Amino acid sequence: MKNIASLTLLVLAVAICAVVAACGESEPLGTNVRKTNIRFWNMMPDANAQALDVVVDNGELTVTGIRFKQEETNYSQVFSGPRNFKIYPVLNGSRSSRPTIDTIADFSNRQDQFFTLMVIDLARRNAPLLIRDNYNLRPDTLAGRCQIRFLHLSPNAPGVQIGMVRAVIGSGGDTTFVRDTLLVRDTLVFMRNLDAAGIASQAGFRTFRLSRFTPNLADTTVRLFVRAIGVGDIDLPTPVRIQEKSVYTIVARGIAGETGNRALEFRVIKDR
Numbered sequence: 001m002k003n004i005a006s007l008t009l010l011v012l013a014v015a016i017c018a019v020v021a022a023c024g025e026s027e028p029l030g031t032n033v034r035k036t037n038i039r040f041w042n043m044m045p046d047a048n049a050q051a052l053d054v055v056v057d058n059g060e061l062t063v064t065g066i067r068f069k070q071e072e073t074n075y076s077q078v079f080s081g082p083r084n085f086k087i088y089p090v091l092n093g094s095r096s097s098r099p100t101i102d103t104i105a106d107f108s109n110r111q112d113q114f115f116t117l118m119v120i121d122l123a124r125r126n127a128p129l130l131i132r133d134n135y136n137l138r139p140d141t142l143a144g145r146c147q148i149r150f151l152h153l154s155p156n157a158p159g160v161q162i163g164m165v166r167a168v169i170g171s172g173g174d175t176t177f178v179r180d181t182l183l184v185r186d187t188l189v190f191m192r193n194l195d196a197a198g199i200a201s202q203a204g205f206r207t208f209r210l211s212r213f214t215p216n217l218a219d220t221t222v223r224l225f226v227r228a229i230g231v232g233d234i235d236l237p238t239p240v241r242i243q244e245k246s247v248y249t250i251v252a253r254g255i256a257g258e259t260g261n262r263a264l265e266f267r268v269i270k271d272r
Contacts, residue, residue: 034111037075157256165223
């Protein structure tokens with residue numbers, strides 16, 4: 001009886017070892033951990049000498065030296081679920097002892113999704129703004145098309161509409177540019193501060209056929225203009241190169257009426 005019990009225990013131990021070994025081979029540690037992708041932007045136009053450090057969950061992830069006009073396109077990963085974000089100003093290489101933002105963002109059921117967490121508004125009243133980067137992750141479905149979104153992040157600029165400048169060739173061969181189609185007819189206003197880092201829903205990508213910009217090319221350059229309510233039309237100084245199956249964010253940032261590094265401007269960011 002003793003021998004049978006010993007044999008049973010031995011068989012059981014071998015079976016457990018085999019199961020553990022099999023699990024180790026088929027599912028390496030950490031492959032089933034749910035994670036969310038996030039990047040960080042500094043959108044405070046009057047704090048351009050000041051960088052930001054972001055600390056997630058008291059050090060689980062730390063991203064340092066985030067500066068105005070240096071929008072990062074690469075993502076870091078955090079665990080899905082509620083995450084704590086502390087954002088510290090850094091001046092002359094020294095991080096403040098207290099965060100200016102201490103907030104919770106809930107990424108439950110958001111695994112494998114992509115987000116941008118921004119610090120917006122003027123430095124004295126800065127606030128978090130969290131948007132989902134809900135672009136199409138399958139480029140093959142964007143044949144002949146691209147995706148664009150427009151973010152109004154200038155705290156004092158008026159509402160805007162976005163349009164396209166079309167080249168018109170005259171009978172004598174001369175080219176004139178005409179402000180033509182409005183790509184965004186809705187008036188975009190400054191994306192307001194959030195009390196907590198709730199996910200903003202008004203910042204989605206829109207899909208455009210490239211034939212809307214040009215009849216033949218899948219890779220073209222277009223001129224855009226901004227229609228500022230109560231101000232007039234402003235041509236973007238640099239033409240935008242639009243490619244098939246690509247995704248773009250056009251950001252209005254800076255302070256209307258300012259000059260230099262803090263001036264209102266529009267930046268085109270290629271997300272992918």
